[in-house]
Amino acid sequence: MPSSAGPSIDTITEGGRVTQVGEGQDADESAPPVMTFGAPTAGEILAERYELVEHINNDSAGRLVWRGVDVVLRRPVAVVLRYPGGDSATEMLQAAVAASRVIHPNLVGVYDAIDEGERAYVVREWVDGQSLRETVTEDPLDPARATAIGAAVASALAAVHATGMVHGNVHPGTVMISDDGRVVLADARTDGDDSQESDVRAVGGILYFALTGHWPHTEAPLRGATAGHGRAAIPDGVRDANGVLAAPRQVRAGVPAYLDDLTMDLLDAEIAPPSSDVLAAELARLDVPADEHFLDNTGPLRFAAETGEEPSPLAAAGGRKVAVGIAGLLAVALVGLLIGISVLGGGDDKDPQTNPVAAPTSSAPAGDAAEPAAVGPIKISRAQIIDPEGDRTEVKNADKVFDGDENEGWETQTYRRAANFGNLKKGMGIWIDLGAERNVKSVQVILSAQGASAQIFSGTKEYPSTRAGDAQLVADYQKRPVGPAFEEHDGTTMTFPGFDAEQKYRYLLFWITELPASDGGYKLGVQEIKVQGS
Structure with missing residues (x-):
């Protein structure tokens, strides 16, 4: 040596x-x-x-x-x-x-x-980037960014806790933010008396630090650092003369009440916290893009259910009630109204007294069969990158394949050895959820280049977004191909029309097996996926 x-x-x-x-x-x-x-x-x-x-x-x-x-x-x-x-x-x-x-x-x-x-x-x-500790050195983060980071950390913990394990080392130094905005949690520990509950409470510490630049020391000071000592020190949480921790809104203006409440409840040892998966779902609900005004992300969050009200899932898990705001209730009512109209107008009821829309009109003589539902665009509810043999670096940006913008999309990495991913993997793809079972006429996929090979498969269930879950999904879905595959397609648009008119579909998989040549290797971008049906 x-x-x-x-x-x-x-x-x-x-x-x-x-x-x-x-x-x-x-x-x-x-x-x-x-x-x-x-x-x-x-x-x-x-x-x-x-x-x-x-x-x-x-x-x-x-x-x-x-x-x-x-x-x-x-x-x-x-x-x-x-x-x-x-x-x-x-x-x-x-x-x-x-x-x-x-x-x-x-x-x-x-x-x-x-x-x-x-x-x-x-x-x-x-990971090219910085720890959260380094990111907040200059200024605290805006509430939306803090919420997104908290949601990512809670989601990571939910995956750890699902295996029965504990992370045990959640603090601003182990939360890393890559240059492309990905948030990752590093350095689990196994040497302490930590619990899943202390992991969840630490998410409150992450939110507090991101919003204020101060560490509330929820369980103990950071490992290897004490307040006010050494280069590693992070400012302690702001406290009054009695040692009571100040809420984020008392430290910094502009913190929404719902986020302030959630953060302080997670730090309150007298209040039982929710499980990590419930917390992740709640933070994801709050982490809504600003332009999606039809969703409510301002509902106040408290951990105590009110008398006479049925507790929410979050309350059932940790005593916390999710109080949905007026906008959320109106959105639910609107969805219910639209569903009701859809049911009434479906034309499938055999009792004409319960289906007034199907009653004869001057333009539809009695005895005529109901008109078939018109074919048009079907909105994709969500999408997910499926990569059972990869290192999970390509599973982001799935939402760009159905955002209506063909100039931006999801793309693979550049593979150097062969068009079929070399010896690294058999393929990868994009799973889409139509939100409900629908009659599908066709799926059109707009690609960045010619020469790709791909096929559409259908499925009936969801799987976890993990390597193992992706492998299960592919094995299941490949039993149900939809029409023939495209082999080294000579165009940038693939249209798959082979859907069964008597069958309804909700989950589909666009599976890529060969990539076109690009930049000295092989690479493909999926710019947009469009579904037609009724």
């Missing part, structure tokens, strides 16, 4: 952008130097695969974080290294193994965990 030591904890350069903080915390100024035996060097290749390129920083636990390259797959990686290995690295390796079992767009992917005795290291996804 080289005799020269790598950068020690107390020689980290202050300032600058920190992209891959192990725990999100620099070491305290008083931390002693680490031992140098087993220190890594730039250019060294670990496990005959991971080349160390640049030392990024050290975390408060004495682990070194390096930017590296997987020389087999030629992709950037982060290498979190500790020396010596052995017993001192047991917790780090156990946490990495546990984290690798959960695949989610808002969790940092873990690729490898190796113990060589004199040192141990974890290889994980490289």
